Amino acid sequence: MKVFFLFKRKIISLFNSLSKISGWKALKNIIFLSAGLVLMSGLFFSFLRVLKYLRGVELIGEILIWKLTAMVFLMSFSMIMISSVVISMTTLYYSFDLGFLFSSPIDPKHIFIDKCVDTVFYSSWTLLAAMIPYVLALMKTLGLGWIFFAGYIAAVFPFISLAAIFGIALSLVTMYFFPSSRTRDATWIIGSLSVAFIYVAFRMAKPEHLLRPDSLEIVARYVNYLQAPTAPYLPSWWLTKTMTTLSAGKLEFFGWLSLLYLVFFTFYFILYKTSGKFYPSGVSGAQNIARFKGPITRSWEQNLATKFPSLRHFLFLFGRERKIFLREVKHWSQIILIIALVFVYIFSVKNLPLDTADMKSFICFLNIGAAGFVVSAIALRFLFTSISLEGKSFWIIKSMPLGMNEIFYVKLIFYGVPTMILSLILTGFSDYLLGADYFISFISIFSITIMSLTISVLGLSFGAIYPDFNVENIHQVESSYGGFIFMAFAMGYTAISVAILAGPVQMHFISRFNPIYVFEKKWLYISLLAFVIISFIISGLICKTALKKAEKYEI
């Protein structure tokens, strides 16, 4: 079977890339790996706490645990389903090796199966990784052995494949009937909208309350609800049943496991058969570039430039940046996710279980640090990558009679201003919702303004110091050596800023508790001044280095 040659090629290239890892790449992998392990053990201990608590509930402890498990599986199932929509479009229709594969004498059905494997893997690996700590915590709480784990592994394989089949089938059908690259763009947008929606909806549903019996008044109804199957027609319920029966040592286990495999084989067999007709024509249709009718009139930047001739370079470059950015769908799907993140962030802040007004004000101060982190992540995605994304077209700017500083200004305004607005929303809403006092509100708004400006300058500058004009995707730029240095630098700067401002904030709280204590305004001014000066010196120095480096680019 040729399909095995296709798999072999994957394994060989995996081993090749593993054996070639060295230097920064090795370090990067070690860093990411350890960060992943830390995250997974964090998840393990939080799951363990929740499960132990549930187990302690009298009479219905075990039922609660399985209810939660069913919900976790359902969540995972829907997340994999949705990411498979976004991912299958790329793997099935826009992989770099498709041209080669289709020009060789391989059955398109086999190429299809090969790409299905990719889709299943890429849309499920993060959730699989997050589910392992859950299953381990489950095993520890219920005192189950490794047979349970083996059973889980056996059952989870058809489970994730069935979740991903949704996206695969959807892509197969839509690309067949709407053969255009715009179909991909549309599914990307719809996909990220749904991820954002699920994310927000899940948070708004306050899952922490579902676990508290006191929220449902009648106990009998509650127990009924607990024992009822959760979405019984979805594989997530079959997986839950497989796991419960296995844990109870019932033979019924084989029945549920067979059901998973049976449905898995049936669906993939049908897909395999139909792909012979749908897939090749979809692949050829995916290359149709959508007709785009650009404007004939001049843009508002160009019109404005006739009124302000001294700003004309800025305005022309701004117009260029705007069009290039806004016409790229991958930025839009990212922006949708960021908006969802902002909602969840503010909602979580609002629902923090805080009692006293002082505690709330204090959290508002700590919130500066959290907002600094979010701003750094956003600067990494948009400012740090912006120079590298000029890519192979960079020669156009480079051969123009422009200084690199002009390009820096434009990028800083274009990406930095929205970043600043976002940071103000994060802190402003938090201050408002938690009812921070005037002093803390002032400190947090003032400092986040300066910080987001500094972090934006740092992001742009580090991106210019470590550019890569040969990039294939944004993710590659973000996870580069320079991206890592930038994040470390931005986090360090955030920590220093919070530390400097902690002095006056502490005095403020002492003076609230103790009316005799005199708040010396002098220290407030000194701290603020130190903070502003440090911010300006850091951004000025790094920016200067970056400009020098950028003037000397050889492309």
Place this chain on the structure above:
Amino acid sequence: MIEIKNLTKKFGSYCAVDNLSLLVKSGEIFGFLGPNGAGKTTTIKMIAGIMSPTSGNIIVDGVDVSKSAIEAKKKIAYIPDEPFVYPNLTAREFLRFIGDIYDIPSKEQDEAISFYLSRFDLLDKADQLLGSFSHGMKQKVLIASVLMRKPKVILFDEPTVGLDPRSVKNFKDLISTQTKAGVSIFMCTHILEMAEKICDKVGIIYNGKMISCGPIDKLRKESGNNGSLEDIFLELTS
């Protein structure tokens, strides 16, 4: 006018361009010939100011490229061998952007855009994204962007790779109009027949060194070979 004196470019210890000197007068077409990897692209990038020389001077129309890069870039137009453009701009938007940066009044821009695009049969595609253009179509847009600017010096790196015969003819006509206006043209090419026909002067570069330079007749005398440029080229670079 392009004046190059003792130009050297090293990549680490590798010398890609070695002590190169040449002069292209205004109104002249200079053909820069050489096998792959000889250092043509490196030289042209240094003239365009997107790569800096290890040593030596480049003076374009009286302006030193390393010392006053921005002044020099106003006079220079450059088209690279690979026509990378912004895939998310339409041809019209791209040409207007170029026109704007080089301070061409918008009325003149629009006239030039319709003139050159119709000349290259691209007028009906003017408002489509450059991402959907073929290699040759992008190259034509770049040629249009250069010609509408009225520069003093035009640098072409392999200008006709990817162009159809009719566009090559168009290209030749258009650049001969330019030279009449006093523009100097510096052109790297593999197509010796074209160099023979349109260049006033040719230089042959081999392993970073200029091994022969001058009008084709002078090259013939020097090499003692009375054949075509191809014969001379093969003899000198063997």
